[in-house]
Amino acid sequence: VLFSLNNKIDGAINITSDGYYLYIESSFNGSYMRMIDQFNGRVEKDIQDELQYRSLYNVAGLQFVFPEPIISGDYKLVKNEEEETNQNLLKLKVSSNGEESLIELAGGKGIADQYQTFSLAGLDFSLKYGSLLYELPFYIKLNDFIAEKYPGTEKSYSSFMSRVTVDSDNAFDYDIYMNHILNHKGYRFFQASFDPDEKGTILSVNKDFFGTLITYIGYILLYIGLVAIMFYGKTRFKDLSVRLDKLKSKRVNLSIIFLFFSTAITAQADYTHDGDNFSMDPTIKNYVVDLEHANKFGEIVIQDAGGRMKPLNTFSSELLRKVSKSDTYNDLNSDQVFLSILRNPLAWYSEPIIYLKRGNDSIRNIIGVDKESKYAAFINFFDDSGNYKLSTYLEKAYKSSLPNQFEKDFIDTDRKVNLFFSALEGEILKIFPVPNDKNNKWISQSEVKDYNYQNVDSLFVNNIVPLYLKELDNGVSSNDYANAERILESIKGFQLKYGGEVVPSEDRIKAEVLYNKYDIFKRLFLYYFLAGLAYFIFIILQIFNSNKKINKIFNYIFKVFKILIFGLFILHTIGLIARGYVSGHAPWSDAYESMIYVAWATMGIGLLFAKKSDLTLASTSFVASMILMIAHWNWMDPSIANLVPVLDSYWLMIHVSIIVGSYGPFALGMILGIVSLFLMILSTSKNSKVIKHKLSELTIINELALTIGLVMLTIGNFLGGMWANESWGRYWGWDPKETWALISILVYAFVLHMRLIPKMRGAWLFNLMSIIAFASIVMTYFGVNFYLVGLHSYASGDKVITPDFVYYSFVFVLILGIISKWRYNKFLSK
Incomplete structure (x- = not known):
């Protein structure tokens, strides 16, 4: 049977178009069934009727379907607005003997297309665009x-x-x-x-054998030279160290009022915290699993969505933190909460556990909770008919290429709701390895039916979780969890039998549970802050004191603080080592890890100058606490994740540790700059001599810190070039982070060499620039990670809006600079 489009032929099935609709006119009788609603219709011979899409036609013994309307238009290459590809389009205007022709050539990097041939004005042309082809000798x-x-x-x-x-x-x-x-x-x-x-x-x-060899030799000479300026010869660094020692040896009676400043503790508004207490459902409150047994449950291994194998304690902690922004719920730890959800999911439908971001009253109005509510229950997100209340708003939010804050809040809330729902359904409890699976896949009990478990194994995976929950109920009633613990051991045995290849060692599981329990970096924020605050207070008291005997007591107190802060630094170091051991890679591979590493590097630099200046060490402790606080804000994810292949390298240990470690000295320089400008504001005609002495001390330490930071940043950047050459065969690719690291090098090189420009010398401008220059580090770290797309990005494509604190910081530095300049010119510039 013949089909014809817009050309009526007798004896054929003719399809015609009027520009908007298609029509069918058949030379045979037939029928059709519309698939969407199972409607049956007839095709009458020689009668024109509108063509039904996605309908099964049965005409003249043939069955056929028209799934979509006919597409009409011009065939040409157009720009892809949604995503970049390797293919480019080059348009050429070719002219010959007064004739012209526009030629389009498709090609690009790594593409070697065929020649495109054409004739123009009696000449034959062959053109192509793309990479050149070279023949290897093998x-x-x-x-x-x-x-x-x-x-x-x-x-x-x-x-x-x-x-x-x-x-x-x-x-x-x-x-x-x-x-x-x-x-x-x-x-x-x-x-x-x-x-x-x-x-x-x-x-x-x-x-490029000889080019690579010569380049590497040059890099190594650069590293040696940069390190040498800090230890050998008559260098600026050595000269500053000598001057600092001379200043330290002078006994100056400090009688100034020191302005202590700090970021308000209210900045913890977005900081992960202990959960609020609510009136829990009695079926939850009266059947809480014993803490000791919950801890044993937390040692069961689970596979997360990214393929990481980790103890359930880590998984439940991440779940509770993502859903409620808290570490506990009504004094229950994460393991107890997760066990309660598994035992009685219906009771948790009405528990207010899903965190609602402050300030967004729209979501609260839509789901019908009080405007002051910090949490909502799962059931609040559905109406009486079971319809999801946010669905109307989410469709637009997810489609938006640049979602506004309103839409981002809806997306964030939707993810919490869906994550909690998967916990209620038990879909995320992936504790059963699939035997002989090539990807070592693990599944939950709800997925067991889709896999072919045999005999005893089938009975085990289908019944062990319900049996465990039943014994858990008995254990809660009798306070005897022996049977439940035996079931946990049998689950561990099943995991080792079929998933032993990917199950972490017992020592690593226990280490990760301990790491979660002590949460050292979150605690260190408070410890560093309190130590720095107390240190500052005693420094102020010493300033007001002129009694030599009491000053000796202060000196002993300062030694105690130095030992205390050094002890905290040791704990910080142990925490980094523990995270590295648990994760299996260097603990500076993502945004959160690099922040806690920057805090460690900052504290290390502060301890390096501890003998030179008590004020520097107190300032450093304060800075380290602020960095750790920022690391635990809600937009930082402390979860341990698997590495992408390119980061699974020894170069991560070398390159990243040095380049990220350089942010520590720069952060110290920034805070010392702020302290110095505040000292200038406090200067008067009576205390100018004393402040000049203290200002000289802080400015020298600031310059030393910036020099160390610049040396580390430069070496780290060139090591990154070596890593790139060993990984991809190129040193420099103008990746956003590479480029901004270079900008930071140039910025700090300028700051350190301003002293050579007569009009730019002086303590005021140097300290102000040490603050302003830190913006390049903020951009290198946060800006690239969360704004731009590149090899170093952490944001996974999310569009980030500039936080308000950036604008506040700009205004703060501007006001601080103007007032300090006025006071500096009045009392200190002579």
Whole structure:
């Protein structure tokens, strides 16, 4: 049977269009069934009728469906506004003998297209756009491509590797993977990417043996020179150290009023906290699982959505923190809460546990809770008919390419609701390994029916959780959890039997549970703050005191504070080591980890200058506490995650530790700059001599700190170039973070060399610039991570609106600079 479009033929099935609708006119009788509502209709012979889309036609013994309307238009390449691709379009205007033609050539990096041929004014042209093709003096054959994924995931790759044979004079096999390159006859092959079907590999190649050798030698000489200026010869750094020692040896009677400033503790508004107490449902309150047993339950291993294997204690902590922004709920820890949800999910439908962001009354009005409510219950988000109250607003919010704060709050709340729902349904309790699964996938009990467990194993996975919950009820009633604990041991045995390959060691599980229990970095915020505050108070008391005997007592007190802060620094170090051990990688791979590492580096630099200045150490303790506080604000995720392949490298230990560590000295320089400007504001004709002495001391320490920071940042940046060359075969790619790190180097190099410009010398301008320059570090760290897209980004594509504190900080520095300049010129510039 013949089909015809817009050309009526007798004996055919004719389809015609009037520009808006399609019509069918058949030379045969037939029928159709509309799939959406199962409606049955008839096709009458030689009668024109409107064509029904997505309907099954049965005409002349043929069955056919028109799924969509006919698409009409011009075929051409257009710009993709949604995402960038490797393919570009080059438009050329070709002219010859007065004739012109517009030629479009598709191509780009890594694309070698065919020549496009055309004739113009009697001449034949062949043009193409893309990469040049070079022939290697040998062949490489791909034997196998292996893409290893994190357990239970489909697209979360832990590593990928190309197994190749090099067909040369002496053929040999070799494995190419990230940070493990193939060197052969001066050519270097890098694992760049792979085909989506994981059957083909993409390698990048370069040839520059002598260039690489000379470049690396130059880098090493640079590192040696930068480090040497701090220890050898007649350098500015050595001269400043000598001057600082001379200032320290002078006995000056300090009789000034020191202005102590601090960020209000109310800044903790977004800080993770202990949960509020509510009147709990009696079925929850009266059946709380014993804490000791809950802790044992927390040691069961679970697989998260990213494929990380971790104890349930970590998982329940993350769940409670994401849903309620709290670490506890009504004095129940996260394990007790999660067990209660598993035992009695219906009771938790009405518990106010889902955190509502402050200031957004729209969500509260929509779900029908009080404007002052900080939390809502799951049931509040649904009407009496079971309809989701936020659905109307979420469709627009998720489609928005640049969601406003209103839409972002809806998206954030929706994610909390869905996460809590998956907990109520038990879908996230993935504790059962699938036997012989190539990706080591683990599943929850609700997924068991979709997998082919055999015999006893089938009975186990289908019944062990209900049995455990039943024994848990008996344990709550009798306070005897022996049977429940035996079931937990059987679950551990099942996990080791089929998932032992990915189950963490017993020591690592216990270490992670202890890490969660003590939450050292959250505690250190308060400890550092209190130590710094008390240290400042005693410094002020010493300033008002002129009695030598009492001053000796103060000196002993200062030694105690130094020992105390050093002890906190040791705890900080232990915390970093513990996180590194638990995660299996260096603890500075994401936003949260780099923040706690910057706090550690800042505190380390402060201790380095502890002998030179008590005020510096007190300031450093304060700065470290503020950094840790920011690290625990809600937009920082403290969860431990798996590494992307490129970060799974020893270069992470070297490059990132140095470059992120440099932020510590810069942060110290910033706070010393602020302290110095406040001292200038406090200056009078009576105390100018004393303030000049203290100002000289702080300014020298500031310059020393900035010098250390600049040396570390420069070395770290060039080490990043070496890492990039070993990973991708290029030193510099103008990645946003690379570029902003370079800008920061130039900014601080300028600040440190302003003393060579006559009009830019002086303590006021130097200290002011040490504050302003820190904005480049903030941009390098936060701006790149959360605004721009690149290899170093953490924001996962979220559009970030500039926080209000940025504008407040600008106004604060502006006012501080103007007032301090006035007082400096009046009392200190002579």
